Amino acid sequence: MHQARGEKHWIIPDGFIPPKSAPGDYVSHESICVLNCSSEEAQLQITIFFEDREPLENISVAVAGRRTYHIRTSSLSANGASIPVGVPYAIEVLSDIPIIVQYSRLDATQAANALMSVVAYPIK
Amino acid sequence: MHQARGEKHWIIPDGFIPPKSAPGDYVSHESICVLNCSSEEAQLQITIFFEDREPLENISVAVAGRRTYHIRTSSLSANGASIPVGVPYAIEVLSDIPIIVQYSRLDATQAANALMSVVAYPIK
Amino acid sequence: MHQARGEKHWIIPDGFIPPKSAPGDYVSHESICVLNCSSEEAQLQITIFFEDREPLENISVAVAGRRTYHIRTSSLSANGASIPVGVPYAIEVLSDIPIIVQYSRLDATQAANALMSVVAYPIK
Amino acid sequence: MHQARGEKHWIIPDGFIPPKSAPGDYVSHESICVLNCSSEEAQLQITIFFEDREPLENISVAVAGRRTYHIRTSSLSANGASIPVGVPYAIEVLSDIPIIVQYSRLDATQAANALMSVVAYPIK
Numbered sequence: 001m002h003q004a005r006g007e008k009h010w011i012i013p014d015g016f017i018p019p020k021s022a023p024g025d026y027v028s029h030e031s032i033c034v035l036n037c038s039s040e041e042a043q044l045q046i047t048i049f050f051e052d053r054e055p056l057e058n059i060s061v062a063v064a065g066r067r068t069y070h071i072r073t074s075s076l077s078a079n080g081a082s083i084p085v086g087v088p089y090a091i092e093v094l095s096d097i098p099i100i101v102q103y104s105r106l107d108a109t110q111a112a113n114a115l116m117s118v119v120a121y122p123i124k
Numbered sequence: 125m126h127q128a129r130g131e132k133h134w135i136i137p138d139g140f141i142p143p144k145s146a147p148g149d150y151v152s153h154e155s156i157c158v159l160n161c162s163s164e165e166a167q168l169q170i171t172i173f174f175e176d177r178e179p180l181e182n183i184s185v186a187v188a189g190r191r192t193y194h195i196r197t198s199s200l201s202a203n204g205a206s207i208p209v210g211v212p213y214a215i216e217v218l219s220d221i222p223i224i225v226q227y228s229r230l231d232a233t234q235a236a237n238a239l240m241s242v243v244a245y246p247i248k
Numbered sequence: 249m250h251q252a253r254g255e256k257h258w259i260i261p262d263g264f265i266p267p268k269s270a271p272g273d274y275v276s277h278e279s280i281c282v283l284n285c286s287s288e289e290a291q292l293q294i295t296i297f298f299e300d301r302e303p304l305e306n307i308s309v310a311v312a313g314r315r316t317y318h319i320r321t322s323s324l325s326a327n328g329a330s331i332p333v334g335v336p337y338a339i340e341v342l343s344d345i346p347i348i349v350q351y352s353r354l355d356a357t358q359a360a361n362a363l364m365s366v367v368a369y370p371i372k
Numbered sequence: 373m374h375q376a377r378g379e380k381h382w383i384i385p386d387g388f389i390p391p392k393s394a395p396g397d398y399v400s401h402e403s404i405c406v407l408n409c410s411s412e413e414a415q416l417q418i419t420i421f422f423e424d425r426e427p428l429e430n431i432s433v434a435v436a437g438r439r440t441y442h443i444r445t446s447s448l449s450a451n452g453a454s455i456p457v458g459v460p461y462a463i464e465v466l467s468d469i470p471i472i473v474q475y476s477r478l479d480a481t482q483a484a485n486a487l488m489s490v491v492a493y494p495i496k
Contacts, residue, residue, distance in 0.1 A: 005257075005259065005371050006259065006369065006371065009129075011129065011130065011159055011161075011224040012226070013157040013158060013159040013192060013224050013225060013226040013243075014155065014157035014194065014226040014228050014241060016194075020149070024358065025268070025357050025358065026357065031262065031336075033261040033262035033336070033338065034261060035259055035261040035297055035338040035340075037259075037297075037340065049159055049161075049190065049191060049192045050191065050192065051191055051192055051193055051194070052191075054190070055190055066297065066302070066303055067297060067298065067299055067300075068261060068297045068298065068299055068336060068337060068338035069299055069336075070262065070264075070299070070336035088155075088157070088192060088194040089192060090157065090159040090192035090224075092159075092161065100259040100261050100338075100369050101261060102260070102261040102262040102366060102369075104262050104364065105239070105241075106362070107237065107239060109149050109150065109237070110148065110149065110236060110237060112236030112237065112358060112360030112362075112484040113355065113357070113358060113360065113362045114230070114236075114237045114238050114239035114362050114486075114487075115239060115353070115355055115362035115363060115364040115486075116228060116239040116240055116241040116364055117241070117262060117353075117364040117365070117366050118226060118241050118242060118243050118366060119243070119261075119366050119367070119368075119369050120243075121130065121224050121226075121243050121246075122369075123129050123130065133377075135377065135378065135407055135409075135472040136474070137405040137406060137407040137440060137472050137473060137474040137491075138403065138405035138442065138474040138476050138489060140442075144397070173407055173409075173438065173439060173440045174439065174440065175439055175440055175441055175442070176439075178438070179438055212403075212405070212440060212442040213440060214405065214407040214440035214472075216407075216409065229487070229489075231485065231487055233397050233398065233485070234396065234397065234484060234485060236360040236484030236485065238362075238363075238478070238484075238485045238486050238487035239362075239487060240476065240487040240488055240489040241489070242474060242489050242490060242491050243491070244491075245378065245472050245474075245491050245494075247377050247378065253381075253383065253495050254383065254493070254495065272482065273392070273481050273482065274481065279386065279460075281385040281386035281460070281462065282385060283383055283385040283421055283462040283464070285383075285421075285464065314421065314426070314427055315421060315422065315423055315424075316385060316387075316421045316422065316423055316460060316461060316462035317423055317460075318386065318388075318423070318460040348383040348385050348462075348493050349385060350384070350385040350386040350490060350493075352386050352488065354486070360482060360484030360486075361479065361481070361482060361484065361486045362486050363477070363479055363486035363487060363488040364488055365386060365477075365488040365489070365490050366490060367385075367490050367491070367492075367493050370493075
């Protein structure tokens with residue numbers, strides 16, 4: 001059995017889904033990249049915070065044991081609601097077992113793509 | 125009631141507002157991205173440090189409870205003074221309750237944009 | 249004798265080797281950048297995690313004392329298996345002595361390159 | 373008097389000075405961005421580590437009190453030796469008082485620039 005590693009609570013203050021993509025190899029997207037080092041499945045609860053409206057809560061995602069999962073934020077939804085494009089937001093990830101979380105954005109608004117990435121902030 | 129999370133004191137050593145933007149979808153900008161997990165409003169005091177002059181102090185910003193706020197640095201001002209473009213500077217964020225802070229820059233000087241982002245450094 | 253600094257266990261959740269490179273100065277690549285501050289050689293064991301298959305384990309790399317080593321992920325292999333291009337993965341680095349680890353990606357899929365970098369997450 | 377904040381010892385494993393710049397607004401460069409929150413001057417000692425040769429040691433830099441300093445790595449030298457371009461290296465920053473350190477790279481090898489940034493790793 002492999003041990004769980006990392007933390008159970010992670011924050012990413014800068015989320016933004018670029019509203020368009022230029023023609024080319026890539027489509028604009030963001031990923032919440034999770035590593036689950038343990039042998040058990042991890043159960044994640046994701047909350048999305050906005051500037052001007054109530055949070056989108058209780059989005060559930062599972063990450064299998066000894067696997068990574070690069071979650072596209074555009075695929076997340078709760079009660080039929082998903083994250084609008086072109087709007088500033090923030091991400092909270094809670095997990096039932098320790099995991100490690102990184103966030104990356106590929107902005108393909110233009111033919112010339114731009115990339116950014118941060119390790120999320122762990123709440124201990 | 126939701127609990128405040130994170131830290132009350134954050135540092136970003138590398139600030140720079142690109143002086144120009146190429147025509148296109150984006151304008152060059154920087155954002156101080158804050159998440160306030162608590163149910164209470166957070167009161168922020170921002171200080172801007174320069175290489176060759178006295179700091180710009182006592183810039184006040186409020187972030188509502190259970191909200192994120194992506195603050196454009198070009199919008200900050202104290203006593204009529206704001207951050208000049210094209211000049212290296214650094215940012216200190218103090219908050220009355222714990223928050224989480226990330227900093228991102230979109231440089232649209234050229235038609236081909238560039239992006240960078242860091243989680244700010246927490247002073248504990 | 250110089251002392252070892254940093255941590256022995258580091259995680260990078262977002263790995264991805266871009267499948268192609270446009271003609272130009274750069275080829276798409278990722279690097280695991282290690283600094284070994286000590287006078288002794290560091291022995292690293294790297295594990296690669298995937299979304300849909302078993303991890304690639306026991307990849308050995310040595311980093312000489314008082315040296316840095318910027319390891320191209322495309323050069324890593326274990327039992328004849330290496331990391332496929334165009335597939336999301338995650339990286340775990342274990343070292344017998346403390347080191348510091350940063351991860352950077354240059355995406356040269358297009359003529360206009362994109363860069364991202366994070367300090368890896370230390371497990372303490 | 374303002375108090376010193378941060379740490380006295382910081383590491384950046386991924387240094388690289390791009391060997392060329394395309395014509396345009398920017399020249400390829402890297403900066404070690406320091407914030408000195410205290411009222412006193414900070415005395416820095418920088419060491420540069422390579423993959424295949426002895427470190428470049430005892431590079432001295434001063435950062436004034438209540439100031440930031442964005443140090444171009446290409447400006448650093450010790451005993452007449454400076455950092456060669458196009459070579460992987462790593463950076464260690466020691467300070468006599470606590471400071472905060474971030475590292476950013478602008479790669480203008482191509483007309484389309486790329487940016488990356490990390491907060492340096494603090495040794496506690």
